Amino acid sequence: MSAAAADNAPAQKAAAIVPAAIVVDHAVKRYGSFEAVKDVSFTVADGEIFGLLGPNGAGKSTLIRMMTTLMPITSGRAIVAGHDVAKDPNAVRRVIGVIPQALTSDPDLTVEENLSIYAKLYSVPRAERAKNIAEVLEAVDLTQWRGAQTKTLSGGMRRRLEIARGLVHNPEIFFLDEPTTGLDPVSRIAVWEMLDNLRRTRHLTMLLTTHYMEEADKLCDRIAIVDHGTLVALGTPIELKHSVPGANVVEVHFDRESEEWQKRLEGMEGVTSVQAESAGFYRVLTSSGSKTTMQLVELAASLGETLTSLSVQNTTLDDVFVHYTGRQLRDEQVKPPAFTLPPRPGARP
Ligand SMILES: Nc1ncnc2c1ncn2[C@@H]1O[C@H](COP(=O)(O)OP(=O)(O)OP(=O)(O)O)[C@@H](O)[C@H]1O
Ligand SMILES: [Mg+2]
Structure with a gap:
């Protein structure tokens, strides 16, 4: 070992004992008889930006839904900020911010109202609410639009509002499902810069999914590729390219x-x-x-x-x-589980 490497050893040891922000351990998700996530394991380090890539239907959103307590894990474990999602979902919810794949801010409310409702839902104390809202609006560059009705925003601004909303309760870990889908190239780059900035200024750990390889390459420290519910590759962008x-x-x-x-x-x-x-x-x-x-x-x-x-x-x-x-299109659709509705009163069999 060189002298410089020996000098660095204690620092590396200290870094190594920081607990992982996210641990996914042999996670499985079954929808009926269909296995959407098959025995997936990975860890995300504290402060890391981690990318989940994969074709349509690979299981990315399902993994996010399990890690964010929106859906129970069939078997295996997910530990987020030290809390088991199955055993202590409320503790997990308190420390995470989630940007789902679909836009979910209310179009009829103003930017500020959307943020305020979220802050209340997350029980942010009244004294901190105004300060948090002002800070996140500034972070996503929407301060001057705080009074605008959400339906009047452009696609890029709407995405930035969703990001601000996910941050209003000061989470430690941020989950973003396709944060830049549908944005023009300039708005996309603006979101990348914003996320990179947020990671540094707020010391956020981020897990994001994307279909844009350039985005993953620029933004992510490490990337996992999933296909048909299985993890098929994991590494830094450079390691993956060399592989x-x-x-x-x-x-x-x-x-x-x-x-x-x-x-x-x-x-x-x-x-x-x-x-x-x-x-x-x-x-x-x-x-x-x-x-x-x-x-x-x-x-x-x-x-x-x-x-x-x-x-x-x-x-x-x-x-x-x-x-x-591979290069095949993933258009196969899974039949939703069959539900049998009780017969309407008076309906003929
Ligand atoms: N509620 C559900 N019931 C039954 N099957 C589902 C359900 N949700 C997802 N699936 C199936 O599970 C698989 C994984 O879906 P998922 O949404 O996790 O994929 P994804 O990787 O996020 O895809 P995309 O890139 O298109 O968003 C797909 O085959 C999908 O049809
Ligand atoms: Mg998805």
Whole structure:
């Protein structure tokens, strides 16, 4: 061990004994006979921004609902800020803020009224309410809109209001289910900056789900990828990118579409996967971007073909996502459990 590393050892030890903010331990959720979450385990460190990624229907919202006491766990445990969600749900509710996937602020109330109702629901003492509301409005940059009716806000402002509402009782742990879905790129970046700022100024731990890989890459310290209710990968964005075979992505567009491109590309040295994106356009994962590029140019020249475009990039989180979850659409629907209504009085059988 180097001297510098030895000097750091006590600090690292101290950091290691800070209890995890969230522990999910062999969690299972069954809806009837359908298992939506299958034996998932992970921990989120204090002060961390943790991302849950996965295709539609993977089980992300179900995991959030279990961690936030909105739905009972079928088996396994979830411990949030030291409290077991099954044994002490009220203690959990006091220390968490939740932004659900759907917008839930009341459109007919003003911004301030929406915040005030929440503060009362969370029993924030009257003396602190006005101060907390002013602080969260400032944090999400909505102070000048405090008197506006919520239905008059833009999508980005409405999302910021939802974030403010989740913070009005000063939670320690913040759960956000798709906080930027439907926002334009500028509003999305504004929300990222806001969340990063909040984490630092309020020392919040955050667990968020997103379908935007760039968002996860920029914002999250660690990422878990779930698919079909199972955790399929876990690590920092860099670790996940390194875990995918092929360090570079070469995007190539042939002027002419031909059935042989796919096979030829797959046969090249160092190439680990080839995805056909559209006619003549391929995304090639390779261990050496420069070698593959040279080979492609030579191939095109030898066949008298034209390359319309050619680019080399490092592996992105999109590649990681596709590697771990595949490319099939997840449109399968689960039938809701059958309920039998009692017959109406007088109804014929
Ligand atoms: N109340 C319910 N009853 C029955 N099945 C459900 C219920 N809620 C969710 N499911 C099913 O459980 C699975 C996981 O759903 P969940 O909402 O957790 O997915 P998700 O990862 O959040 O997806 P999305 O990205 O579309 O929000 C899906 O197959 C869904 O159809
Ligand atoms: Mg969801």
